[in-house]
Structure formats: structure tokens, C-alpha cells
Amino acid sequence: MYPNLTGLGITDPKQIERYSLRQEAHKDVLKIYFHKQKGELFAKSVKFKYPRQMKNVRDNSSSQTYKQVTEINRNLTLVIDELNLITKPITSTETDIKQKILSDLKHLEKVVTCKIAEIEADLEKLK
Secondary structure, three states, X not given: OOHHHHHOOOOOHHXXXXXXXXXXXXXXXXXXXXXXXXXXXXXXXXXXXXXXXXXXXXXXXXXXXXXXXXXXXXXXXXHHHHHHHHHOXXXXXXXXXXXXXXXXXXXXXXXXXXXXXXXXXXXHHHO
């Protein structure tokens, strides 16, 4: 039912909770988050990088100059269409964005705390 997600190696698309998309240099980075399973501290996620497609387009209709522009990879648009069917994204309001930022900060704090504890435990083993 979701051939593009299956092609990425996602065997159970119904476990997808949400996704994020950002641009880094000449790549689009898609991160897919899965529902947290019982006993897991953090939900699993996978990251995919898609190179942006380069195109030369005429600067304006009267001149012979061209400029290079980038656009989203066609495969990525197909994956996003399938993700939108699964996640049913809703439009965000300002308060939703504030809540998301606070949630992201709390998540980051937990990740950093766990990583520090892990490094300290490794240091204790070396003593």
C-alpha cells in the first residue's frame, strides 16, 4: 500500500508517528519518527538524505542568461505524499509551535543527560 516507504526499508508504516523535513546545503533530510514501544525510553527514528535536483532555468524570458536553481527530489515528494496519508498532518498554530519547541527541548535534555551518564560510566570502567 505504501511502495515508496517499503522501498526505504520501512516494513510497518502504521508505526510511523510523525516526520520532519529540513534542508542542509544541497540535500533534503527526512527524519521519520515511530511510535514509542513499551519499555523504550525514546521512540525510534530513521533519517534519509536526498540530494536536491539542480536545474538551469532562463533568468527571464528576454535574456539568454540562465541561473541554477534546486528543487526537491521527485522520490522524496512521493515518500512525503505517503507519509501525509499516514500521519494526517494538521496546521500548526503559534501555541502548537511553542509546545513543540518546549517538547523538543525536554527531549534534548533527556538525550544529553543519558549520554553524559553513559560517558561517565565508561570513564568509571577505566579507573
